[in-house]
Amino acid sequence: MSHADQPLPLSxxxxxxxxxxxxxxxxxxxxxxxxxxxxxxxxxxxLMRLDVQAQYWNSEHTWMVLIDTHGLVxxxxxxxxxIAELIIHRLIVEAERRGSxxxxxxxxSELHARLCAQPSAHLALRSLERLxxxxxxxxxxxxxxxxxxxDLWKRSPDRFFLNLxxxxxQLKYRLVYLLMTRAPxxxxxxxxxxxxxxxELFGAHTYGxxxxxxxxxxxxxxxMAARRGIPLDAPLADYALAQSGQHPGLLRAVxxxxxxxSELTGHDAELLSVSAVTAECAKLWQSCSVDxxxxxxxxxxxxxxxxxxxxxxxxxxxxxxxxxxxPTLFAPLFRAYVLHQSGFNAAGVLIDARLRQVxxxxxxxxxxxxxxxxxxxxxxxxxxxxxCRRDDIMQALYGEEAYNAGDDRLDTLxxxxxxxxxxxxxTQRYLITHRGVxxxxxxxxxxxxxx
Numbered sequence: 001m002s003h004a005d006q007p008l009p010l011s012x013x014x015x016x017x018x019x020x021x022x023x024x025x026x027x028x029x030x031x032x033x034x035x036x037x038x039x040x041x042x043x044x045x046x047l048m049r050l051d052v053q054a055q056y057w058n059s060e061h062t063w064m065v066l067i068d069t070h071g072l073v074x075x076x077x078x079x080x081x082x083i084a085e086l087i088i089h090r091l092i093v094e095a096e097r098r099g100s101x102x103x104x105x106x107x108x109s110e111l112h113a114r115l116c117a118q119p120s121a122h123l124a125l126r127s128l129e130r131l132x133x134x135x136x137x138x139x140x141x142x143x144x145x146x147x148x149x150x151d152l153w154k155r156s157p158d159r160f161f162l163n164l165x166x167x168x169x170q171l172k173y174r175l176v177y178l179l180m181t182r183a184p185x186x187x188x189x190x191x192x193x194x195x196x197x198x199x200e201l202f203g204a205h206t207y208g209x210x211x212x213x214x215x216x217x218x219x220x221x222x223x224m225a226a227r228r229g230i231p232l233d234a235p236l237a238d239y240a241l242a243q244s245g246q247h248p249g250l251l252r253a254v255x256x257x258x259x260x261x262s263e264l265t266g267h268d269a270e271l272l273s274v275s276a277v278t279a280e281c282a283k284l285w286q287s288c289s290v291d292x293x294x295x296x297x298x299x300x301x302x303x304x305x306x307x308x309x310x311x312x313x314x315x316x317x318x319x320x321x322x323x324x325x326x327p328t329l330f331a332p333l334f335r336a337y338v339l340h341q342s343g344f345n346a347a348g349v350l351i352d353a354r355l356r357q358v359x360x361x362x363x364x365x366x367x368x369x370x371x372x373x374x375x376x377x378x379x380x381x382x383x384x385x386x387x388c389r390r391d392d393i394m395q396a397l398y399g400e401e402a403y404n405a406g407d408d409r410l411d412t413l414x415x416x417x418x419x420x421x422x423x424x425x426x427t428q429r430y431l432i433t434h435r436g437v438x439x440x441x442x443x444x445x446x447x448x449x450x451x
Contacts, residue, residue, distance in 0.1 A: 003226035008046055010055050012216055016207060017047075020178075021056040023205055024143050027173025031202040032180050034209030035319050036287040037249020037280055040180045043209065044068075044147050062141045064178075065094045069148045077119050080160045083152060084124035087144065088112050091131055104134065125163055132167060136174040145178040150188050153181070158191065161198040168201065177201065180209075182287055183315065210320025211330060217246040224255055243271065245331025247320075253280040254333065268336035281337040284321070292316055293341075294352075294447050299329050300338035303350075303362055310355055348443030349421070349430055351381050358420075365420050372397060373420070376413050380431070380441035389438040414439065 020030050034040055046052055047064055054060075067090055072082050092108050108131055115127050132142060146152070153161075168175050179185070184206055185199040186192040192199065212220065221240060225232040236258050244251040257264065257274040264270045271277050285293065291312035298305065299322065305313075316322035321330050329335045350359040356374055358365045369377065379396045380388060394410060414431070423429055432440040 003222055007049065007051075008042075009219065010052060012046055012219070013043060013213075015213060016209065017056060020205075020207055024176050024178060025057050025059075025062055025141070027141075027176055028205050029168070029177040029201040030179075030205040030207060031185065032178070032207055032209045033182065033184055033315075033318055034180070035182060035321060036283040037247065038209050038211075038319070039248040040147065040209060042248070044145065044180065047145065060098075061139050062143065063094055063098070063135075064143045064145055065090050067144055067146045069146065069151045072152075078121045079152075079156045080121040080163070081119055081124045083156065083160065084121070084128045085112075085115060085119075088115065088124070088128050088131055091135065091142070095135070101138075104138075107134070129167055129170065132171060132175055136171050141173070142171075142175045143178055144175070145180075147180045149179040150181045150183075153185060153188050158194040161195045165198045165201065183289075184318075187289075187315075206318070208318035208320060210318075211246040212248060212251070214241070214246070217241050217251060220248070220251065221255055224252065225259075228259070230259065243268075243331065243333040245329075245334065247284070247331060247334075249280045249283065250277070250331065250334065253277045268333055271333055272337060272340070277333070278337070281334055284334065285337070285341065288316075288321070292321075296321070296329060296338050297341065298447075299327060300335045301362065303359055304364055305355070305357070348445070349377070349381060349441065351378055351444070351446045353378060353446055360421055367420065369417070369420055373413055373416050376410075377417055377441070377444075378446065380439065381444040381446050384441050384444040387434050387438045387440045393439065 016032075020032070023030055032040070032043075044066060048066055053062065053064055065087075067087055071090075072086055074082055076082075077085075088108075089112065092105070092112060095105055095108065111127050111131060115124055135142060164177070168177065179202065181188065185202060189195065211217075218237065218241070221237045222232055225237075237255070240251060240255040240258055244254045253274070253276045254271060257271060257277050261274065264274075272281070285296075288296065289312060291310075292315060295310070295313050295316060305327065313322060313327065317327070321334075322328065323330050329338065347361055351357070358369065358374070358377065375397055376393065379393060390410060397410075397413075414433075415425075418424060418428075418431055421430055423431055425433070430442050430444065432442060434440060
């Protein structure tokens with residue numbers, strides 16, 4: 001058997017699984033979050049292997065049951081029926097794979113047949129509960145592993161997820177969920193509070209499915225070479241690992257590009273000229289939120305962050321797209337791709353409304369602005385290029401107290417902001433005073449508006 005055909009070693013993704021699988025066996029539901037191309041499907045297939053489960057659980061009584069949403073048939077019946085029926089079907093398939101008691105298999109098959117003969121969402125949920133209760137009564141712990149769970153999360157009614165929570169509560173630690181998604185659950189659903197009872201199960205146990213370890217990356221490169229029947233070029237493999245940051249999809253694209261195009265020197269621009277490499281970078285980029293893309297642009301441009309913690313940054317760290325302290329993008333090649341994306345220019349005044357941070361020509365201000373000074377600059381930046389009347393500025397800053405605040409207060413704020421921008425009344429570069437009219441801020445933008 002060639003290297004490419006051998007099963008993945010039991011050490012595959014060991015750093016992550018050594019944390020997640022014991023939690024599942026302890027009765028805690030877990031969520032794995034990973035961006036596009038990170039190898040969720042490979043991990044799902046790996047976890048379904050009985051030798052892998054034995055490696056971590058050392059028990060035949062903990063069952064990993066795959067619920068692949070690609071196996072769902074929507075449209076003929078309500079979504080709740082389709083999902084519950086699939087779970088029942090997969091439980092029966094798993095019981096058959098493990099050679100369960102024939103009487104139990106016969107009972108479960110009859111239960112499923114009656115459900116399909118008389119389809120009903122209510123009956124499907126009750127049948128699912130009965131089957132889970134029967135299995136768990138024999139000492140089995142069920143781990144329902146949902147691949148591509150966001151497909152269900154976005155379209156199914158709130159009540160269904162509350163039913164899943166009910167099922168877990170009925171069986172306590174005998175039934176848990178393992179979800180694979182591209183982002184944390186609350187960020188993927190518009191009406192997330194209505195399903196809080198479900199997603200709070202995963203709050204303390206959400207893990208990032210990020211880049212490969214060095215050992216896993218080398219293993220996958222060796223498999224790719226064996227699949228093609230070529231000897232493994234160690235320097236080329238090392239370069240592919242370095243340029244891809246060991247991201248599974250990008251590593252595959254870069255390695256094949258280097259193997260197929262011997263004329264490539266490995267420079268970023270040349271690698272990004274290969275359509276497969278650019279497509280993989282694009283998938284990663286497009287799978288990120290607008291906020292995440294904003295921070296990746298900042299990091300790609302080499303701009304420092306005074307505050308290195310924000311929800312979008314934390315999400316990028318979770319999935320290993322941002323690493324280290326100070327934070328950096330995970331791969332040189334992806335950094336080069338981000339730099340080529342439009343919509344970012346370091347020149348001028350750049351404001352992050354959430355972090356309340358200001359950059360001037362690509363560098364953070366030497367001294368942070370006081371709250372009112374920041375609010376003034378933010379207001380002017382939101383009206384960049386427009387001459388703002390003093391009365392409007394005062395109203396925005398002070399509200400109903402604007403008429404009690406003298407002009408000298410605004411003059412003092414403007415003077416301090418000018419100093420922060422390394423300007424003076426005589427050397428006006430970005431902050432322009434139009435006497436008798438108002439104030440104008442040039443070449444300024446707010447990258448993250450309050451939303």
